[in-house]
Amino acid sequence: xxxxxxxxxxxxxxxxxxxxxxxIAQDAATxxxxxxxxxxxxxYRKTLESGEVHYYSRSRQEIWRKGATSGNxxxxxxxxxxxxxxxxxxxxxxxGGIACxxxxxxxxxxxxxxxxxxxxx
Amino acid sequence: xxxxxxxxxxxxxxxxxxxxxxxIAQDAATxxxxxxxxxxxxxYRKTLESGEVHYYSRSRQEIWRKGATSGNxxxxxxxxxxxxxxxxxxxxxxxGGIACxxxxxxxxxxxxxxxxxxxxx
Numbered sequence: 001x002x003x004x005x006x007x008x009x010x011x012x013x014x015x016x017x018x019x020x021x022x023x024i025a026q027d028a029a030t031x032x033x034x035x036x037x038x039x040x041x042x043x044y045r046k047t048l049e050s051g052e053v054h055y056y057s058r059s060r061q062e063i064w065r066k067g068a069t070s071g072n073x074x075x076x077x078x079x080x081x082x083x084x085x086x087x088x089x090x091x092x093x094x095x096g097g098i099a100c101x102x103x104x105x106x107x108x109x110x111x112x113x114x115x116x117x118x119x120x121x
Numbered sequence: 122x123x124x125x126x127x128x129x130x131x132x133x134x135x136x137x138x139x140x141x142x143x144x145i146a147q148d149a150a151t152x153x154x155x156x157x158x159x160x161x162x163x164x165y166r167k168t169l170e171s172g173e174v175h176y177y178s179r180s181r182q183e184i185w186r187k188g189a190t191s192g193n194x195x196x197x198x199x200x201x202x203x204x205x206x207x208x209x210x211x212x213x214x215x216x217g218g219i220a221c222x223x224x225x226x227x228x229x230x231x232x233x234x235x236x237x238x239x240x241x242x
Binding site: 006007008009010011022024026030031032033035036048078079080081082083084085087089100101102104107108109110111112113116117118119120 | 127128129130131132143145147151152153154156157169199200201202203204205206208210221222223225228229230231232233234237238239240241
């Protein structure tokens with residue numbers, strides 16, 4: 001029995017998401033969730049080929065190499081698919097330590113306090 | 122200065138997601154990502170009111186109280202919004218320890234090995 005025997009050929013099911021799937025970027029070392037963005041088939045392929053995370057910008061309608069402008073690249077360490085193959089989990093190394101365009105480490109910096117009141121971290 | 126002074130009234134921007142937004146469920150204790158599902162305004166409201174996570178099933182087109190059938194409820198510990206308010210992060214306690222309908226702890230059990238080969242955890 002070789003290692004390939006326990007492996008399965010899989011692809012994300014992009015059709016399920018209308019061509020795009022949500023991808024979660026999680027810090028591979030700390031487990032912190034840094035951002036959620038979208039991947040197209042091409043951005044998925046470019047991510048695997050380059051080892052640097054590429055997303056698809058829904059507003060600009062184009063492939064987006066994360067950190068191309070800021071220098072805050074995301075180096076892919078591990079990639080997971082969920083049970084339905086319609087969500088992607090990226091375990092990454094965040095170059096520069098900053099994932100969010102606001103300059104914060106994580107995009108998830110609004111923490112609910114009570115009712116509709118949120119604290120900004 | 123009261124605590125309210127440092128807080129902001131916020132709502133998820135459901136319109137940005139065409140009425141639904143992706144919600145990441147993360148184990149509040151371990152940081153493990155357990156699943157990604159979708160929330161509607163009503164499922165968001167019910168989650169806040171009950172303290173138990175409610176999603177919106179895109180296939181069944183209905184509100185879905187997580188664990189209603191299996192007993193594997195998700196108790197909300199913290200809720201975060203991202204910078205654009207179009208993604209939700211739920212830090213939860215997973216009752217029963219199992220989030221996935223397949224019986225696995227996390228839905229993200231396909232780990233990429235090489236090329237399009239994935240290992241099933």
